[in-house]
Amino acid sequence: MSKDDARLERLQGMLRQRGIILPAFDLYGGAKGLYDFGPVGGRLRSRLNQVWLDHWLSLGNVVEISCPTVTPYEVLEASGHVGEFSDFMTVCGQCDEASRADTLLEGYHPNPDALAKAELQSLLEEVNPECPSCSSRDWSEIIAQNLMFSTTIGQGSEGFMRPETAQGMFTSFPALYRHFRERLPFGAVQVGKGYRNEISPRQGMIRLREFNMAELEYFIDPNEPLEHDFSSWSSKIFNLVDGEGTLHSMSLAQAVEKELIRHATVGYFMGKTYDFLVGIGIDSSRLRFRQHAADEMAHYASDCWDAEIEGSYGWIECVGIAHRGCYDLEAHEKATGKTLRARREFSEPKIVEIDGWTIDGGVAGPAFRADAGQVKTIVESFESSVEFPADITLSDGRVVTVQSEHVKRVQKTVKETGEWFIPHVVEPAFGIDRILWHVIDHAFEETEKAGEPYRMLKLADSIAPIDVAILPLFEKDGMDELALELHQRCCQKAGIVSLYDGSGSIGKRYARADEVGVPICVTVDHQSVEDRTVTIRNRDDGSQTRISMDELPFL
RNA sequence: GCGAGCGUAGUGUAGUGGUUAUCACCGGGCGUUGCCAACGCCUGAACCCGGGUUCGAGUCCCGGCGCUCGCACCA
Incomplete structure (x- = not known):
């Protein structure tokens, strides 16, 4: 080790x-x-x-x-997670080692990661690569392993x-x-x-x-x-x-x-x-x-x-x-048909001249019935120079003739002041x-104290789980009551977490407080009972100062 | 998922077939002590789970679960 x-x-x-x-x-x-x-x-x-x-x-x-x-x-289908958030695994028939199919095929395709399952399967069968751990060539069928619950x-x-x-x-x-x-x-x-x-x-x-x-x-x-x-x-x-x-x-x-x-x-x-x-x-x-x-x-x-x-x-x-x-945003737009865009105004409006055709709904509608919508789309794509009657081909291959009474000339000037776009x-x-782990890892300090190993978490004040420990030197002669009173006051302060600890020797309590990263310990001693002053002990250097308990900085 | 190693109090451990499971720290209570894991007395706490072998299993075998490492993946 x-x-x-x-x-x-x-x-x-x-x-x-x-x-x-x-x-x-x-x-x-x-x-x-x-x-x-x-x-x-x-x-x-x-x-x-x-x-x-x-x-x-x-x-x-x-x-x-x-x-x-x-x-x-x-939602997760649209975002690509259903399709992409999975590994395609295959198992070696000889040594039972599981491998990712795309990893095995890296040398045989520019980007095997992008292949669909069926394509990957056929490429695997075609190439039949060596097993990286036992060198045999005997692969099971690919299993999609989705990483979502x-x-x-x-x-x-x-x-x-x-x-x-x-x-x-x-x-x-x-x-x-x-x-x-x-x-x-x-x-x-x-x-x-x-x-x-x-x-x-x-x-x-x-x-x-x-x-x-x-x-x-x-x-x-x-x-x-x-x-x-x-x-x-x-x-x-x-x-x-x-x-x-x-x-x-x-x-x-x-x-x-x-x-x-x-x-x-x-x-x-x-x-x-x-x-x-x-x-x-x-x-x-x-x-x-x-x-x-x-x-x-x-x-x-x-x-x-x-x-x-x-x-x-x-x-x-x-x-x-x-x-x-x-x-x-584009993926969710496509999946839902809704608009997920922002508007960008042009510095100068764009003037667009439109000169073309559209259908006369009152005439073309009854004439083309179900096909009227398609006819309209096609007619609107025509240049202004097209002459009617004209034959057009529908998507299923039928040809219909559009007469001049079916259409109207469109001539207008449109001012576009901006456009819609998909934000990045x-x-x-x-x-x-992971961050919390490393914070702890970096805060963990091992030293020695009187020959004994000594541990502490030097956590930043902003994240320390306990702000202050209130410790009566002994739980008697009024020190315990005073300490409890102070503890209650601290706890009532919004955002402050106080720990009362009256168990074990004072040194042991400091040590426990250091292990959970309490930045300061307040000790209530005999003098506290006389004049309501307490000592404040700093975690990182062990220094102590005496101060009136009504003037604690965090209260 | 596969392979290797491991799994005993809160923590770290001893125990390789024999009956009350070791030790230390630890936790709690009381006493003592005038501030950095002090001391005394008392006390609390464990064999990962389930099957099997055996007269007897913490110990051997099988399965599960978990931990560590490798393959793999990722914030």
Whole structure:
């Protein structure tokens, strides 16, 4: 076992014992890929969510929404998840090793990932590749393994648990567009659960079947480059790994200018992401951004940068910042026939001369009956120079003759002041559990105290699950009453979580508080009973100061 | 899903067929102690689940569940 593995095990043991992160349904033997946030972890998670929300809402043109996790089949069919969000697996008949069919066929097709199941099956049979583990050539039929959790809605309609929160924001586009008075750019954020029925969840909190995600969908006009202020990062050098794996160390503004980052808004959100992660305690030296290679991109993305954080499991993708283009809104438009567009006014109105034909409904209607609609479409496509009577061919091959009394000349001037277009979307998507894991990993500090191992979580104040621990030096002589009174006062303060601990020696209580990352401990001692002063102990350096208990900074 | 290893109190562990399952930390109570895991006494807590072999199973066998690693996938 390596040194890091041993540290990881000690950390996980501590997290279980202190009620931060525990295996879910442990009582029943546990359930793979599912975790509980315990009495301390629950608060930690909600704090992190709140800091995340505040961070993005501060942009000023972003709103928070909340959509269902249960999602109708059609929505995820339109978004491409039903078709794309699956792996096609095949099993070796000799060694039982399961492989992805598209991976096996990589050398035989430019993009096997894009093939439909039947095409993939026939290509597999044609090529019959070697098994990577036993070199035989004996493959089972391909099985589609969809990564979404199926469910039934009501009596019989099919649905899924959402694999991402994003679709709810796309389907809410009309309400968002109205809310923002039909002016781009704007965004919507959502924090909530997502579900992926992973074949094999691994690495603790890193790959889960139910997980917390936080996503921003930022809608922009692709024709109007946005002005983004990169000045706050001007002196920061970012670690940027491009699609070929080459590391570039430069400022964000430079990277955008050199088009290493292809879109300024993506670059801007990378900066905002950096601020968020470092703000909650991620070690900036163990943070980098990596661009997806073309073949690595999700089915909806046209450019994507991941924020990767280094921790006990190596470099892990914790945030994906994707340029989704108009993919999603267009897909939902096509599926529903509804308009999911924004209006762009021209700087100068366009004058369009229309000179052509249309049908005279009163005459052509009775004459062509069911075909009248088709006749109209065809006639309206004619140049003004066409002469009637004219023979036209309908879609089923029949030929009808259009007489001059069936048609009318159309001549008008139309002024177009703008046009409708499908907005593009830039999406920063955060894996909250992965981030939380790395926050803990980076905050976990092992030292020694009097020869004994000593552990603490140096969590940022903004996410610490417990703000203050109130400790009576002894539970007697009035110290316990005074401490309880103070504890009650703290708890009544909105946003403050206080922990009362009167059990064990004072040193032991400090140690326990340090393990759950309480930034300050307030100790009520004999002098407190005399003059209502208390000592405040700082977690990170152990320093203590005495102060009147009525003047505590957070009250 | 397949292969390999593993599964004993809250945590970390000892126990390789023999009856009251080890040790430490831990949790609780009382006492003591004037502030960094102190001490004393008392006390709490476990063999993952189910089948099998055996006179007897924590220990051996089979199946399930879970954990770790590899293949694979991803926020």
